[in-house]
Amino acid sequence: MSNKEVVFGIHGIKEALKNEDSQIESIWLSKNNKSKEYHGIIDLAKEQSIKVSFVPPQKFRKYAHLNHQECIAFVSPISYADLEEEVEKSLENSNTARFLLLDGVTDVRNLGGIIRTAEATGIGCVIIPINNSAPINNETVKTSSGAVYNLPIVRVNHLLDAVYYLQASGIKVFTASEKASKTIYETSVEKGPLALVMGDEGKGISKQVLKAADKSIKLPMLGKTGSLNVSVACGVILYELLRRNLED
Structure with a gap:
């Protein structure tokens, strides 16, 4: 990361947290530092659902040229979109609007590849959780070939709440799971707006989201390999x- 993508020092981070437009994604604090000043950072970050990690002092070595006081905030290169605004806008523009939710995709290269494909296939917005998700950083931007700047990215506190909101807005929610009884090719897709939930190939989609979904689908696997990379499967x-959609 370049210096432009971090905020460092106790006072600098506090001031950035007070600015709603700062786009702070996560914060590192030293686990060996007992400074009382940390509490102000922690409280402000908690109010905004920003992840705070307590890391060993060695993590700060690459930032030795900065007066960081063992606290670094990482800033997203994009501005996150609002879920309600994006849903409303997509539904106004198309009766076949598509949305993509990512549950537990923690690899930045997978996230970037998925965003690139989502933008290419006309997805209205990508929805990710604040926790248990890869960050939007330089590597994500590069892997997406810049698609992160052309497709709205929404961050939510809880993915399940986003699922409920989409359904309340008249959007069917499909989950992709190897435990599904039917493949995508055996499943009918009704006309109208639709949201797809993809999970990491390790843990998969949470049980709560699977239970809340309208339908669950899978891809046929004819070989000995048990699963596909999430970016490939999503594509x-x-x-x-x-x-x-094009055939309709």
């Missing part, structure tokens, strides 16, 4: 959904 499903 296959998104293009299948696009193909059906």
